[in-house]
Amino acid sequence: KMSSEPVNVNDFKELARLKLPKMYYDFYAGGAEDEHTLRENIQAFCRIMIRPRVLVDVSQIDMSTTILGHRISAPILVAPTAGHKLAFHEGELATARAAAAAKTIMILSYSSTCSIEEVASSCNAVRFFQLYIFKRRDISALLVQRAERFGYKAIVLTADTPRLGRREADIKNKMIAPPMKNLEGLMSIDVNSDQGSKLETYANETLDASLSWEDIMWLRSTTSLPILIKGILTHEDATKAVEGGVDGIIVSNHGARQLDFAPATISVLEEVVHAVKGKIPVLLDGGVRRGTDVFKALALGAQAVLIGRPVLFGLAAKGEGGVRTVLEMLKNELEISMALSGCPCIKDITRSHVRTQHDKLP
Ligand code: FNR
Numbered sequence: 001k002m003s004s005e006p007v008n009v010n011d012f013k014e015l016a017r018l019k020l021p022k023m024y025y026d027f028y029a030g031g032a033e034d035e036h037t038l039r040e041n042i043q044a045f046c047r048i049m050i051r052p053r054v055l056v057d058v059s060q061i062d063m064s065t066t067i068l069g070h071r072i073s074a075p076i077l078v079a080p081t082a083g084h085k086l087a088f089h090e091g092e093l094a095t096a097r098a099a100a101a102a103k104t105i106m107i108l109s110y111s112s113t114c115s116i117e118e119v120a121s122s123c124n125a126v127r128f129f130q131l132y133i134f135k136r137r138d139i140s141a142l143l144v145q146r147a148e149r150f151g152y153k154a155i156v157l158t159a160d161t162p163r164l165g166r167r168e169a170d171i172k173n174k175m176i177a178p179p180m181k182n183l184e185g186l187m188s189i190d191v192n193s194d195q196g197s198k199l200e201t202y203a204n205e206t207l208d209a210s211l212s213w214e215d216i217m218w219l220r221s222t223t224s225l226p227i228l229i230k231g232i233l234t235h236e237d238a239t240k241a242v243e244g245g246v247d248g249i250i251v252s253n254h255g256a257r258q259l260d261f262a263p264a265t266i267s268v269l270e271e272v273v274h275a276v277k278g279k280i281p282v283l284l285d286g287g288v289r290r291g292t293d294v295f296k297a298l299a300l301g302a303q304a305v306l307i308g309r310p311v312l313f314g315l316a317a318k319g320e321g322g323v324r325t326v327l328e329m330l331k332n333e334l335e336i337s338m339a340l341s342g343c344p345c346i347k348d349i350t351r352s353h354v355r356t357q358h359d360k361l362p
Contacts, residue, residue: 015317026169031256038256041287044264053342073103075304080130083178085113098323100125120150160231164203165258235275273301291333
């Protein structure tokens with residue numbers, strides 16, 4: 001039992017576990033199969049050391065940065081995650097308000113429990129919209145149009161989910177499919193089997209496993225919004241993304257929920273950054289739990305990071321205030337990391353401020 005107030009993001013995980021029904025906690029916390037990648041997302045950060053510089057004037061720390069031209073208070077965004085009403089009755093509306101308070105960007109999941117329109121009208125955060133391509137292309141196109149009309153500033157296409165990964169906790173728990181508010185009246189899928197994860201049944205019925213690079217052109221033709229591809233883990237695909245004219249890349253293994261034994265994201269970030277050669281922004285998510293993790297990702301070339309589970313745990317533990325606190329904690333930790341390593345501004349964080357296992361000792 002936790003008797004004191006949380007002092008870091010990991011404390012929120014325990015609070016959320018105490019608060020949530022087991023089925024929902026497992027859905028949020030779990031990963032694919034043996035959860036090797038889930039552990040590795042965290043552990044790979046631990047193998048990177050920071051090379052602090054001293055006697056730099058750090059009396060003023062400026063964490064602000066811009067993503068696709070949008071100014072944010074710190075390079076920490078809210079990742080798209082499904083079903084926030086399972087955590088807290090106000091769902092994504094609470095998350096969006098917390099993102100607005102933190103002056104950061106929220107990426108709304110297509111599988112949100114509040115609609116594109118509801119979230120747009122309840123907050124003034126900069127919002128991006130995360131999309132899957134469905135077998136029913138017309139529905140994906142319609143979602144993009146709704147997002148564009150309601151002021152979302154970019155489309156985040158998740159590319160790592162032609163099918164849903166094997167999340168064994170969800171299979172055992174017979175996880176429900178959370179109500180997908182954006183699809184109301186558009187699609188109805190029968191998930192009334194009592195076998196396994198209903199979420200998996202739902203996803204596999206709706207998602208288009210034939211999706212390929214050519215379809216990016218199609219998506220491009222449906223919208224004038226910038227398009228980011230989420231789920232890239234290799235230099236080969238990073239190069240294809242640049243050639244395909246997308247506007248940004250999110251290095252992600254979907255929080256280790258898709259392919260087990262996919263690499264930890266922080267371990268492949270540099271490979272992607274080198275392939276992209278500064279042509280488009282590279283972001284990263286997966287296992288970011290500390291300000292030092294944010295610092296390491298920036299040092300290895302990310303423009304910003306996204307956080308998934310910490311937001312859900314904050315929401316489950318304390319609603320909107322919990323998400324605010326989670327974002328504040330990470331910002332405060334990043335601030336002190338920058339101060340203690342001699343980096344007053346985001347642009348001062350360079351490759352020479354970290355040492356990976358592959359680096360020779362200088
Ligand atoms: C996700 N993620 C995700 N990604 C996406 O593109 N669309 C989605 O609907 C979801 N849904 C979702 C639900 C839950 C419960 C989790 C934990 C994750 C993946 C998410 O955007 C992000 O890639 C990871 O969560 C990042 O890893 P951390 O921060 O959770 O370790």
